[in-house]
Amino acid sequence: MSKVTISRKEHFNAAHRLFNPDWTDEKNETVFGKCNNPNWHGHNYELIVSLTGEPDPETGYVYDMKKLSDLINECVIDKLDHKNLNLDVPEFKNLNPTAENIAIVIYNLLKAKIGSESDLKIKLYETERNFVEYPA
Amino acid sequence: MSKVTISRKEHFNAAHRLFNPDWTDEKNETVFGKCNNPNWHGHNYELIVSLTGEPDPETGYVYDMKKLSDLINECVIDKLDHKNLNLDVPEFKNLNPTAENIAIVIYNLLKAKIGSESDLKIKLYETERNFVEYPA
């Protein structure tokens, strides 16, 4: 039977700051601009989680959307929502919270819970006009 | 010459109910929850149909968007719009109308009309936050 991709959209709000601790303030300012504000700024992140697999013949589901939503909320949203990514989330203690890196962190959080039988993909909107996908 | 994917968005409204006739009412309720309401519920489905091929050098079109819209309306929208998927659409007589299965049914309806020279893909939004793609 052929495979179907299912996707669930969730959202979270967070503060963050982009900077590289190995660089001078001047270089951080030059490279990251307004995103380097030491007092932080923030975003409404829109998160789309996709799974690919064959629909179960008994349910017609690749994966129960309600369970997928619950899983995303438990593993990702509760950890990131209304947080300061740099200060409150251990995964970003030594990792710059760019959209690229946030997507990779979310992928790893979910991959541990989703069985290997389902392909997993993350799409993350930092703003309506800037977004990333992982894996490519 | 390189290939381009073109996409056309259409919509339809329908009622449906998720259940497996081989299961007890209790199991249906456990698995499908609110979607198992025997009195039905419904959705505004947003449908995106994509075709991939080389643009015709004389028209610059992969496929005429107007003709694609007409084809989707004739083969899919007229059949599903303002209908009860379980009761009014023969394809779901013995098939649970999950988003996954609706996308597969729409694919098969259109594939019969679209020549094999164009790759066909279906994206179906059941709600703004739940959507599927077929083939994956």
Add this chain to the structure above:
Amino acid sequence: MSKVTISRKEHFNAAHRLFNPDWTDEKNETVFGKCNNPNWHGHNYELIVSLTGEPDPETGYVYDMKKLSDLINECVIDKLDHKNLNLDVPEFKNLNPTAENIAIVIYNLLKAKIGSESDLKIKLYETERNFVEYPA
């Protein structure tokens, strides 16, 4: 101090059918067309509830958005979501569930809970292209 309007968006899915029991089937079919399907059809309803008042000087809130969301879910969403409006919701036993009438029913459900000090307004999208507001 000046008044501010705050708004909260929620959604629900439901099946319904438009018809007038005092009319013949023919007249119902003529007036309501596809919306008269006796097997029902359905929609994703997007609901925006607005309250107008002066912000509380201690909180800066006209009304706590979290409490407003909880109130809408308790009074409206739990009653209408994944339901057949005609069969499952007593308010529509003798009232045609047009978007206009659904908005009036939602207004009355919430007005009983919202103190008279706050102006209440309902905006209801039946589809992305059809929506109503009450009171006008």
Add this chain to the structure above:
Amino acid sequence: MSKVTISRKEHFNAAHRLFNPDWTDEKNETVFGKCNNPNWHGHNYELIVSLTGEPDPETGYVYDMKKLSDLINECVIDKLDHKNLNLDVPEFKNLNPTAENIAIVIYNLLKAKIGSESDLKIKLYETERNFVEYPA
């Protein structure tokens, strides 16, 4: 001649925290919940500025949209974008940065620049599902 309302949409990203310095930490936590995180959180704010007046018979404009966009950027966006509202914006030194209060601050910033001949109105989305309008 009759009046027309024109509207221009802009956006900014910011970090903030809701709290009342006259309250205990416990009361702040109880009232503001996750929005009280002392490490901040943030949003993509969508801002719609509306002006009402008679179109100029020579231009057909109520107000030049390009000039309105420039004015919003100079007076509002440059002041709030990629900032911590509590720490970086003097207007919120003693004012809780709720959506209601942000809208009032933006109104006052623009009112000083817009002549009294044009009615001014602010609509501010804190998230897609929470928004405010001032004046009501």
Add this chain to the structure above:
Amino acid sequence: MSKVTISRKEHFNAAHRLFNPDWTDEKNETVFGKCNNPNWHGHNYELIVSLTGEPDPETGYVYDMKKLSDLINECVIDKLDHKNLNLDVPEFKNLNPTAENIAIVIYNLLKAKIGSESDLKIKLYETERNFVEYPA
């Protein structure tokens, strides 16, 4: 009985150019900038038509949305869609096709058809970020 506002969204695409024939080319260029391109530019216009009235007790409708859609298509869309507003639409022969003026023209086209018992209002998006409402 209380009044309800109903709204229907339609769209059209058109080319136009902003200029005042009583002005020099230099003044037109200064005032209208890129919108003054003598070779034209264009937009996807999103049009929302709103009517306010009491729901008919027999139908529950303020106005049949299907009839409203048909009326907008006959009176407005067929006249403006895929047209050059300045060259193809007589109403703009001596009227600059700003969003403000297009909204007034659409209002007048529909007002002649809508009985005086229903309040009529036009909202017109020239882009996602620029829109007008008439009457204010």
Add this chain to the structure above:
Amino acid sequence: MSKVTISRKEHFNAAHRLFNPDWTDEKNETVFGKCNNPNWHGHNYELIVSLTGEPDPETGYVYDMKKLSDLINECVIDKLDHKNLNLDVPEFKNLNPTAENIAIVIYNLLKAKIGSESDLKIKLYETERNFVEYPA
């Protein structure tokens, strides 16, 4: 390390006309319909440019979104925005400006500037309901 796709959305407005100079007026009218209007029509084009590569370990960026936005504006938006594609843009002197061909032109404009180490992809919305992707 694994690859991430980043995407940036920009927009432009333009007039155009579809026709094949080798065909009779009748054939152009038959094939292109309303899009063949000799007085032009127009669109708000939404453009999404995607790049795929490995995030730089020092910045966490696949590509700086601000630089990508600047590049798109310099190479594409300044060339196409508020223009007549057929008359003002040399690339369409002998090429029909269908969405497919506009996407290919934009790809070629950007490919010359983006290093070969990053995969480039173009998504172009001609309307909300018609869009294309290149390469497929």
